[in-house]
Amino acid sequence: MPLKVGLVGCGAIGAEIAKAIDSGVVDAELIAVCDHNPQTALALIESLQHKTKKADLAELVRLSDVVVEAASQKAVPAVARAALAAGKRLMIMSVGALADMDLFREIKSLAKSHCSQVYIPSGAISGLDALKSARAGRIERVTLTTTKNPSGLRGAPYIMENRIDLDSLSGPTQIFSGSAIEAVRAFPANVNVAATLYLAAGEKEVLVKVFADPNIRVNRHEIEVEGDFGRFFTRVENVPSPRNPKTSYLAALSAISTLRSIVEPIKIGT
Numbered sequence: 422m423p424l425k426v427g428l429v430g431c432g433a434i435g436a437e438i439a440k441a442i443d444s445g446v447v448d449a450e451l452i453a454v455c456d457h458n459p460q461t462a463l464a465l466i467e468s469l470q471h472k473t474k475k476a477d478l479a480e481l482v483r484l485s486d487v488v489v490e491a492a493s494q495k496a497v498p499a500v501a502r503a504a505l506a507a508g509k510r511l512m513i514m515s516v517g518a519l520a521d522m523d524l525f526r527e528i529k530s531l532a533k534s535h536c537s538q539v540y541i542p543s544g545a546i547s548g549l550d551a552l553k554s555a556r557a558g559r560i561e562r563v564t565l566t567t568t569k570n571p572s573g574l575r576g577a578p579y580i581m582e583n584r585i586d587l588d589s590l591s592g593p594t595q596i597f598s599g600s601a602i603e604a605v606r607a608f609p610a611n612v613n614v615a616a617t618l619y620l621a622a623g624e625k626e627v628l629v630k631v632f633a634d635p636n637i638r639v640n641r642h643e644i645e646v647e648g649d650f651g652r653f654f655t656r657v658e659n660v661p662s663p664r665n666p667k668t669s670y671l672a673a674l675s676a677i678s679t680l681r682s683i684v685e686p687i688k689i690g691t
């Protein structure tokens with residue numbers, strides 16, 4: 422029996438996951454989809470060879486083995502509670518929601534008490550393998566420096582609240598510096614990866630810097646970690662999703678890869 426996947430959120434990431442299942446890249450069945458916007462869900466279903474159904478959250482959870490959240494930080498509490506209380510496995514893309522430590526602990530406890538599991542893909546960054554290994558020893562410092570084109574940052578709460586004029590920039594400009602928790606609130610659709618780093622490092626504070634650069638065409642994430650193991654530095658220059666410039670294509674690929682790892686008998690890497 423193939424793994425039954427229910428998809429919440431049919432945007433840039435959701436559509437790539439659906440396409441990967443539809444084309445057999447992931448050996449699973451897309452059992453149902455839902456989206457705030459019914460037209461978005463219907464358009465996705467229409468684009469697939471193997472038709473699936475549009476469902477509400479309750480029905481989607483009932484039909485699924487794994488519920489994939491690819492919607493928004495705001496969607497996470499309801500999706501996580503519904504999926505885990507029903508004993509279903511859960512993948513979370515809007516990881517920034519888990520910077521709310523009360524919610525994180527609730528999700529962890531629900532997963533444990535219902536013998537379920539929560540998957541948090543690497544998303545748009547590299548280096549989580551080494552960070553997880555480093556965590557077995559002492560980690561001294563974690564820094565994330567994210568640079569995006571203004572088109573990928575527009576509309577973020579931090580930009581609006583501070584009335585930052587992105588159009589006036591002529592070169593790379595630091596527009597934010599703060600903790601992971603502050604960063605995911607300030608840029609909920611840009612630096613979910615900060616929360617992923619924070620959790621992978623064992624709730625170790627992450628210094629997050631966000632740059633806007635009108636001349637950059639990639640979403641760049643640079644990570645520096647120092648600890649007992651030594652030091653590592655990674656840089657990913659991500660192709661932005663054509664559908665959503667805030668989101669990197671690699672984030673969708675990481676969700677697809679995580680789904681594959683659930684069904685593959687051999688697991689590679691930490």
Ligand SMILES: NC(=O)C1=CN([C@@H]2O[C@H](COP(=O)(O)OP(=O)(O)OC[C@H]3O[C@@H](n4cnc5c(N)ncnc54)[C@H](O)[C@@H]3O)[C@@H](O)[C@H]2O)C=CC1
Pocket residue numbers: 429430431432433434435455456457458461491492493494495496514515516542543544545546609610611613614617664665667668669672
């Ligand atoms: N972990 C990571 O590395 C990354 C995480 N993300 C996050 O993943 C999520 C999905 O990203 P994208 O596909 O690029 O976003 P998107 O904006 O292209 O698509 C999201 C879709 O979810 C729908 N939606 C929003 N709230 C919903 C709800 N409560 N219930 C049902 N549907 C809902 C929207 O109508 C939209 O169609 C976002 O929260 C984004 O910030 C994005 C990139 C990287």
Ligand SMILES: O=C([O-])CC(=O)C(=O)O
Pocket residue numbers: 544545609610611612613614615640659667668669670672
């Ligand atoms: O896709 C990216 O470059 C990262 C991103 O938006 C996020 O972590 O929210």
